[in-house]
Every structure is written in C-alpha cells, then in structure tokens.
Amino acid sequence: MYKYLNQFLGLGYLFFVKLNWVKAIKLHNKKASLVVWVWPNYPHQKLEYFGRSIIIAELANLIAVVNAGLPYRLIIGRKIGKIKDSKIIYQVSHEFLNIFKFIHYPPFLLGVAKALESQNNTIFLNSKEVAFWENKDYMQEMFLKLNISHPKTFVLDTMKDLKSFASLSYPYIIKEVNSQGSKGLHKIVDYNNLIETTNDLLHRGEATVIAQQIVKMTKDIRVTIVGDEVILYYWRINNDKEWRPTSTNRGSSVDFGNFPEKWRHYFIDITKRMELSTAAYDVCWENDDVETQPMILEVSPSFQPNPTLPSHLNTLPYKDYKTLYFTKKPYFKERINVLVMVAEKKLAYYITSGKINNELKIK
Amino acid sequence: MKRILKRIFSGVVDKKFTAFANKKMNLLPKGSTIYIFDIDNTIANTYGQKYLTAVNDFPEMIKLVKEKRKEGMVYFLSARNIITYSSTKQWLQKRGFNTPEYELIFVTEPSKKIKILTDAINKGLQVEYYDDLCYNHENGNIKKYDNVIKAVLELKLKYKGINDFGHLQQ
Numbered sequence: 261m262y263k264y265l266n267q268f269l270g271l272g273y274l275f276f277v278k279l280n281w282v283k284a285i286k287l288h289n290k291k292a293s294l295v296v297w298v299w300p301n302y303p304h305q306k307l308e309y310f311g312r313s314i315i316i317a318e319l320a321n322l323i324a325v326v327n328a329g330l331p332y333r334l335i336i337g338r339k340i341g342k343i344k345d346s347k348i349i350y351q352v353s354h355e356f357l358n359i360f361k362f363i364h365y366p367p368f369l370l371g372v373a374k375a376l377e378s379q380n381n382t383i384f385l386n387s388k389e390v391a392f393w394e395n396k397d398y399m400q401e402m403f404l405k406l407n408i409s410h411p412k413t414f415v416l417d418t419m420k421d422l423k424s425f426a427s428l429s430y431p432y433i434i435k436e437v438n439s440q441g442s443k444g445l446h447k448i449v450d451y452n453n454l455i456e457t458t459n460d461l462l463h464r465g466e467a468t469v470i471a472q473q474i475v476k477m478t479k480d481i482r483v484t485i486v487g488d489e490v491i492l493y494y495w496r497i498n499n500d501k502e503w504r505p506t507s508t509n510r511g512s513s514v515d516f517g518n519f520p521e522k523w524r525h526y527f528i529d530i531t532k533r534m535e536l537s538t539a540a541y542d543v544c545w546e547n548d549d550v551e552t553q554p555m556i557l558e559v560s561p562s563f564q565p566n567p568t569l570p571s572h573l574n575t576l577p578y579k580d581y582k583t584l585y586f587t588k589k590p591y592f593k594e595r596i597n598v599l600v601m602v603a604e605k606k607l608a609y610y611i612t613s614g615k616i617n618n619e620l621k622i623k
Numbered sequence: 624m625k626r627i628l629k630r631i632f633s634g635v636v637d638k639k640f641t642a643f644a645n646k647k648m649n650l651l652p653k654g655s656t657i658y659i660f661d662i663d664n665t666i667a668n669t670y671g672q673k674y675l676t677a678v679n680d681f682p683e684m685i686k687l688v689k690e691k692r693k694e695g696m697v698y699f700l701s702a703r704n705i706i707t708y709s710s711t712k713q714w715l716q717k718r719g720f721n722t723p724e725y726e727l728i729f730v731t732e733p734s735k736k737i738k739i740l741t742d743a744i745n746k747g748l749q750v751e752y753y754d755d756l757c758y759n760h761e762n763g764n765i766k767k768y769d770n771v772i773k774a775v776l777e778l779k780l781k782y783k784g785i786n787d788f789g790h791l792q793q
Contacts, residue, residue, distance in 0.1 A: 330723060617724055
C-alpha cells in the first residue's frame with residue numbers, strides 16, 4: 261500500500277513543486293532539435309503508466325531539460341517513429357516499450373533504439389548502451405571481452421546443457437537473462453532443485469540462463485556513475501546467515517558510507533571501456549575484502565537510485581523509512597529529489613561533452 | 624531609505640545568483656576544469672562606450688572562449704547592472720554563447736565575484752579565471768580593483784589578468 265502512496269505523493273511533488281510549468285511551456289518549441297519522449301505506449305496502459313516509476317523518471321528528464329533552459333519538443337507515444345535528425349531523451353522500459361510482450365525483449369528494445377538512430381537521431385541511451393539493458397548474457401560477453409572481473413559464470417541452455425548444470429558444484433545461482441533487480445534469481449542447492457528450476461524455466465520459455473558461482477560475501481555495493489563521476493553509492497547488507505539477494509525490497513539493511521576509494525577510478529574506467537555514459541554496478545568482493553579485486557555482478561545503463569537515509573533517521577531500517585511520511589525528509593520526496601538530481605547530472609554530462617546543445621532546427 | 628532598499632535588493636540578487644551558480648556547478652564532477660570569463664573589457668570592448676548593448680567584442684577573445692569550451696564548462700561572471708541581464712544574454716547569444724553550454728552569472732559588485740569563485744573551488748573544481756578587474760573604461764580613464772585582485776590572487780585558481788590576455792585584445 262505504501263508503494264502506491266509514495267508514487268501518488270511523489271507525482272504530486274513532481275508536478276506541483278519540482279516542475280516549473282511556466283518555463284516548461286515557454287521552452288517548448290516545435291523546431292527544437294531536442295526531443296523528450298514520454299509514455300512510449302500512449303494511450304495504452306494508462307493505469308500502469310501512472311503507477312510505475314517510468315513516469316517519474318520521464319518527468320525527471322523533462323525537469324532536467326527545463327531547468328537547463330533547453331528548448332525542447334515533447335513527443336508522446338508512437339509519434340516518435342516520425343522523428344528524424346534529432347536528439348532524443350527517453351527512458352528505457354520493457355514494460356512500456358515492449359509493446360508485443362516478447363519474453364526475450366532486449367533484441368526488440370535494441371531494435372527500437374537502432375531504428376531511431378538509423379533516422380539520424382542521437383538517442384540517450386544509445387543502442388550500444390541499450391544492449392546492456394536487462395541483458396545478462398550480453399553483459400557476461402562484454403565482461404569477458406573487456407577483461408572485467410566478475411564471478412565465475414556460464415551462459416547455458418536450459419534444454420541442452422543439463423549435464424553442464426549438474427557438473428557445477430552446489431550451491432550456485434541461476435539467473436534469468438532478462439530480469440531486473442533480484443527477480444529471476446534461483447539458488448540451486450542440489451540436483452532435484454536443479455531439475456525443478458530448469459523445468460519451471462523451460463515452461464516459461466526461458467531458454468538461456470546464467471549460472472553463476474555464489475561469492476562468499478555478506479554485502480554488495482551499488483555504485484552509480486554518470487560520465488566521470490561516482491554520483492551515488494550504498495552498501496546492501498544481508499543480515500541472514502544464508503545467501504539471499506541483497507535487494508532492499510528483500511529487507512537487506514543499507515549503509516550509505518564507506519566508499520571503497522581504492523576502486524573509484526576502476527569503476528569509472530570500466531564504464532568508459534563499456535562505452536556507457538551512465539551505469540549502475542552491483543559489486544562484491546570475496547569474503548567482503550575490499551582490498552582484493554572487485555567482482556562486477558551486474559551493470560545497468562538505466563537505474564532507479566535510492567535516496568540516502570537522512571542523518572536523523574540513520575538507525576532506522578530502510579524499508580521502514582519508505583513508510584515514514586511525517587518527517588523532515590520523507591522518502592517519497594527524497595526519491596524524487598535524487599531522481600531529478602541524477603537526470604540533471606546526466607544532462608550536464610551530455611552538455612559538457614558536447615552531445616547536447618540548444619540548437620533549433622531550421623526548417 | 625534608498626540606501627537600505629538598495630542593500631536589500633543587492634543582497635537578494637547576489638543570493639539568487641550565488642544559488643544559481645552553485646546549482647549549475649554542483650552538476651559537474653569534482654576535479655573538472657571550468658573557465659570563468661568576465662565580460663566588460665575582457666571579451667567585450669567597452670572602452671569609451673556608454674551603452675553596454677552596443678559594445679563590440681574582441682574577436683580573438685571570443686575565439687579563446689570557444690576553444691576553452693572544448694576543454695570544460697564556461698561561465699560568464701559580470702558585475703553589470705541586473706537590468707541588463709537579458710540584453711547581456713542576447714549579446715552573448717549573438718556570438719554563439721547559448722545556455723546551458725555557457726551560463727551567465729551576475730553579481731552586484733566585483734568584490735562579490737570572490738564568493739562565486741570560492742564556492743567553485745570548494746566544490747573541488749579547477750578554476751581558470753579571466754578578468755581584467757579594471758573599471759571606468761567607458762570614461763576612457765581605466766582604474767584597477769586592487770582589493771579584488773589581491774583577494775583573487777589568494778585563491779587556489781589560475782588567474783589570467785589583462786597582462787595575460789591583453790595581446791588578444793589588439
């Protein structure tokens with residue numbers, strides 16, 4: 261219930277406090293070369309659209325553009341197909357871009373990005389970045405190609421590679437290749453468990469999966485990078501003795517301090533190697549020893565950052581913070597502030613690197 | 624009464640522009656280099672000119688600003704009267720300096736520039752600052768802001784005064 265309340269209050273805060281409507285209307289210009297693309301599947305999925313984080317991320321993009329004083333065009337829905345010679349800011353989302361509901365949707369999302377680029381558009385995120393979106397087998401391929409350290413991983417076929425699965429030493433985890441957060445993660449403890457899981461995956465049409473060694477660790481760090489800067493980070497700590505995903509939704513505790521400074525440049529460097537302008541990494545270390553080489557569990561070019569726990573609430577479990585409304589810095593408000601900050605940082609990076617300027621199209 | 628009102632107004636203007644500058648600079652990563660240029664008699668030739676909108680530019684200085692933009696963000700920092708903000712922006716736009724690639728920051732008096740520069744340095748930015756720090760060009764009798772120059776020289780930034788870029792104004 262609190263999720264819907266946070267969404268509702270967050271939208272109100274975005275619409276009535278964060279967005280400068282006068283400036284937004286003034287800057288809207290049909291000749292602007294910068295396009296802000298929202299609600300890709302308009303007019304479908306109305307209820308879902310207003311209830312999901314995509315609307316907030318898209319509005320944060322719009323606010324960043326308005327605050328920067330850039331003339332822009334707002335394009336809603338499928339009209340995007342007619343856009344050419346433009347710069348397009350949008351939010352990648354399989355829920356709203358995957359209009360045919362493909363099970364294996366990354367190639368479709370990549371196709372959309374490539375089609376936009378083929379019309380001489382520059383898009384943010386570009387197709388090279390979209391290729392990483394919720395696409396764990398591609399991530400693994402790139403980690404190997406670019407020599408980026410990660411836990412021992414195999415890309416396997418659920419139909420053909422049962423022998424290979426069985427030859428791995430238990431326990432290990434199976435990851436569905438197109439999943440986000442801690443969804444699609446299965447811990448395999450024995451052969452029966454493996455058969456049960458692979459049958460279920462086959463039944464759901466998950467032909468390819470990732471099998472990954474479980475790293476001995478109790479915490480991982482989410483590091484968010486924009487351009488040359490680490491803009492956010494937080495540790496997710498598993499307080500259970502058993503392995504489980506460290507997602508905050510699963511009750512892990514969080515720590516917003518103690519950044520492993522030794523690896524700051526490494527994270528920026530691998531972002532450049534993968535040609536990403538923005539990236540969120542899940543990183544862990546064997547036995548939690550940050551002096552050793554970090555292992556990249558996953559990378560995502562698009563992300564939903566969590567706001568820092570306010571100092572006056574630093575002893576509160578993070579999931580309880582999400583349900584606090586009558587406090588100095590409530591979660592629903594801070595979540596919006598951090599999303600707008602990230603959108604502004606991204607835009608500032610695109611501007612400083614010369615990828616976006618405030619040109620008008622001469623028609 | 625007039626003096627008090629003027630002081631209050633100046634305070635509000637300075638506070639607003641300081642907040643604006645901080646907001647823009649907060650978006651830049653620590654360690655990045657920014658270039659801050661004064662306008663009058665740095666990139667604009669105000670010598671003997673009473674109307675700020677009618678001033679010519681120094682073409683070589685304009686080129687320098689554009690070159691510097693390739694290396695980092697450029698900010699214009701001027702102590703012009705606030706009522707000329709819009710016309711100054713237009714003057715800059717005519718020369719291809721559009722927001723948000725080039726931001727314009729006003730202060731009510733030259734000494735207030737120190738606050739903007741200090742804030743930028745405190746954010747971990749590397750600042751290169753171009754300013755003649757002189758005045759009275761419009762009357763043909765140039766005077767220096769000695770106290771401001773002294774304060775700037777004490778800051779951790781690269782200061783380029785008239786002796787460094789004067790040759791580009793010929």
